[in-house]
Amino acid sequence: MGVVVFIWILFGIAAGLVGSSRGGNGCLYFLAGFLLGPIGLITAFFEGKRCPRCQKKISNNAMVCPYCSYEFKSEN
Ligand SMILES: [Zn+2]
Secondary structure, eight states: OHHHHHHHHHHHHHHHHHHHHTTSOHHHHHHHHHHHTHHHHHHHHTOSEEOTTTOOEEOTTOSBOTTTOOBOOOOO
């Protein structure tokens, strides 16, 4: 039983790290990973925006694409 809880906590930490690195709410993704396990971790990978030039998923906060150096226009 203890091992299962430990694995679920690991999913929470992983989801939190992935989600926050993509500009999402780390605490929210930690909870999602902790409650949903692998499903929460997968949803964290969907966080972020897609680069219009190279179609790679990058952080919401990125101003320049790290893959192809496409520059995003500021939206505000
Ligand atoms: Zn790009």
